[in-house]
Amino acid sequence: MDEVAACPACGIDVPTPEGVVVGEILVCAHCGAEIEVISLAPILLEFFEEEEK
Numbered sequence: 001m002d003e004v005a006a007c008p009a010c011g012i013d014v015p016t017p018e019g020v021v022v023g024e025i026l027v028c029a030h031c032g033a034e035i036e037v038i039s040l041a042p043i044l045l046e047f048f049e050e051e052e053k
């Protein structure tokens with residue numbers, strides 16, 4: 001069963017894949033925000049600040 005964590009942008013529950021690790025970047029399917037896993041227990045998500053391209 002996938003765990004979920006609230007998207008920091010829109011607040012919807014984002015499913016996190018099994019075996020997810022801290023630092024992994026997920027994309028919210030609802031708002032498209034790139035969000036970084038910052039904690040696993042509990043799972044916490046934060047905006048991913050992209051480095052300058």
Ligand SMILES: [Zn+2]
Nearest residue numbers: 007010028031
């Ligand atoms: Zn979102």
